[in-house]
Amino acid sequence: MAERALLVCFGGMSNVGTLTGLAALEVARAGEGTIFCLASLANGDPAVQQRLREAERTVVVDGCPLACARRIAERAGFPPHVALVLTHDLGIKKGPPPALTEEDRERAVEAIRAAVRGRGRAGE
Numbered sequence: 001m002a003e004r005a006l007l008v009c010f011g012g013m014s015n016v017g018t019l020t021g022l023a024a025l026e027v028a029r030a031g032e033g034t035i036f037c038l039a040s041l042a043n044g045d046p047a048v049q050q051r052l053r054e055a056e057r058t059v060v061v062d063g064c065p066l067a068c069a070r071r072i073a074e075r076a077g078f079p080p081h082v083a084l085v086l087t088h089d090l091g092i093k094k095g096p097p098p099a100l101t102e103e104d105r106e107r108a109v110e111a112i113r114a115a116v117r118g119r120g121r122a123g124e
Contacts, residue, residue, distance in 0.1 A: 005033035005057045005116040015099040016063030016086045022100075023108035024061055033059065033116050042072045049076070057081045059115045061108075064094050082115040 021035075028035050040048045052058060052073075060070045060080040070083045086092045090111055092104050 005055065005059055013097065014063060015095045015097055015104070016092055018063075018097045019086060019092070019100055019104060019108050020061040020063050020069070022105055023112055026105075026109050027112045027116065032113060038069055038072060041076050041078070044076070049078070052076075052078045057116060057118070059112060060084065061086070061112060061115075063087065084111055084115055086111075 024035050027033050036048055036051060058080045060073055060083045062069050062085045064087050065085055067085060073080055086108055087094050090107050
């Protein structure tokens with residue numbers, strides 16, 4: 001069965017990197033998408049590639065402009081339908097993991113939900 005939306009995020013060692021995983025997890029728990037292993041995509045895992053081919057949407061969530069998750073997806077041959085960068089799209093300032101706030105988490109969750117529903121920024 002094809003997933004409605006696959007959420008690709010990178011955890012990094014910053015507030016925004018951590019936030020990508022936390023916010024994506026909340027969206028996944030609500031049944032609005034599925035998180036899968038970014039490292040397996042980078043390693044060319046056939047099962048992960050098949051899931052990407054079958055997904056209705058791929059939403060890549062990066063914390064900062066380095067865009068590690070988006071770049072991995074593109075290099076694997078799977079450009080995202082939507083690519084979010086929390087520092088750019090939400091104006092969240094990058095800092096150490098403890099700098100993460102509840103307000104930032106809520107904003108990230110809503111941005112991911114909008115992207116899943118087709119109202120996010122197109123694959124940048």
